Amino acid sequence: QKEVEQDPGPLSVPEGAIVSLNCTYSNSAFQYFMWYRQYSRKGPELLMYTYSSGNKEDGRFTAQVDKSSKYISLFIRDSQPSDSATYLCAMTNTGNQFYFGTGTSLTVIP
């Protein structure tokens, strides 16, 4: 079983839709959770960083962590064509090593 599971998609939505991206994980020791956005042929860009359970909001983006279910989510409100990218979840317990999902490819159609 992989440490982190993420549906690769692809996911296609109309502009303005609410997007939900999810990851599950198996290691209950993970405490730090991150979401990255990666455009084609570019390095991943950190979008959200959360510690332990709960919600965190930043503009159109909301990250949720449910440690009891070992499940994390990223919500994108009022999605824009510029949000079209691959979204990677990542997590760690110490910062010594990060565990990444395989990424979900998102296309927002104008």
Place this chain on the structure above:
Amino acid sequence: DGGITQSPKYLFRKEGQNVTLSCEQNLNHDAMYWYRQDPGQGLRLIYYSQIVNDFQKGDIAEGYSVSREKKESFPLTVTSAQKNPTAFYLCASSVTGNTEAFFGQGTRLTVV
């Protein structure tokens, strides 16, 4: 501007050659990482370093080597022992004890 700089952006290697990918950061981060990204496989850890002059193997270290002589620099050498080196290579750094990782823009290595 603080950040992580990888060079070159594109690199071509002939069979049997060693090549070195550069990674420099001015974020004053202690930890640095090298990942390989292949389609459908996500990021796989090659090597990481928590402090100068010390580094550890990741999941796919065979055929790669690194050095960490300066805090700012963590070059990766892809040796001829790496049989399938064509991939997108990403360097990252983080503050040890603080856990966000920040990435460079990557190097695309192609064997010709």
